[in-house]
Amino acid sequence: MIVYVTIILAFCLLELVKETYPRLHSIIYTIYIFLFLTYLVISLIIPFVTHYFSIVPVALLPVFKLLLFSVLLLFITQIVEELLSEYEYTSLATMFTFTTKAIILLAWLQHMKQFYEKFFSVLGLLS
Structure with missing residues (x-):
């Protein structure tokens, strides 16, 4: 209220x-x-x-935090993008959105690094 x-x-x-x-x-x-x-x-x-x-279970806590970080960052980015577009700074708004998506992608890739290492080692054993 x-x-x-x-x-x-x-x-x-x-x-x-x-x-x-x-x-x-x-x-x-x-x-x-x-x-x-x-x-x-x-x-x-x-x-x-x-x-x-x-x-949240302890095993899922890092994924939950990263997912929450991604959602909040995308939500705030959307608000700032609309604000910049309203003032006719569309190119700056596009760069802001692209940078935010790149930050989220890098954060997820860093988190999934251990998974990719195990996955590719298993693939190496199968061939």
């Missing part, structure tokens, strides 16, 4: 700023988006996730 009230108050303040100081609107809007994302991550997502870390 607090999140909805915050969104409504921010909307009213942003409309006020848009009408009184239109040049400052985009800067204040961008700052608000990042502050609101920080608020959501710190107050809602981190406590929610830490609760589920105790439920």
Whole structure:
């Protein structure tokens, strides 16, 4: 409920700023988006996730953390990409998305390194 009230108050303040100081609107809007994302991550997502870390079996915990990292990073990337596209920085938004996907791919490849080593050693034994 607090999140909805915050969104409504921010909307009213942003409309006020848009009408009184239109040049400052985009800067204040961008700052608000990042502050609101920080608020959501710190107050809602981190406590929610830490609760589920105790439920997940220890063997699956690294995969669960990596999967959660990937989902959160893609979610934040989507928000930032839409924000950049709205301000007509589409090439920067595309580079941001590509870089995020590359980071996620490298993180998963690093995590799966042991699996690939075992898999290729088994394939070597079969031939």
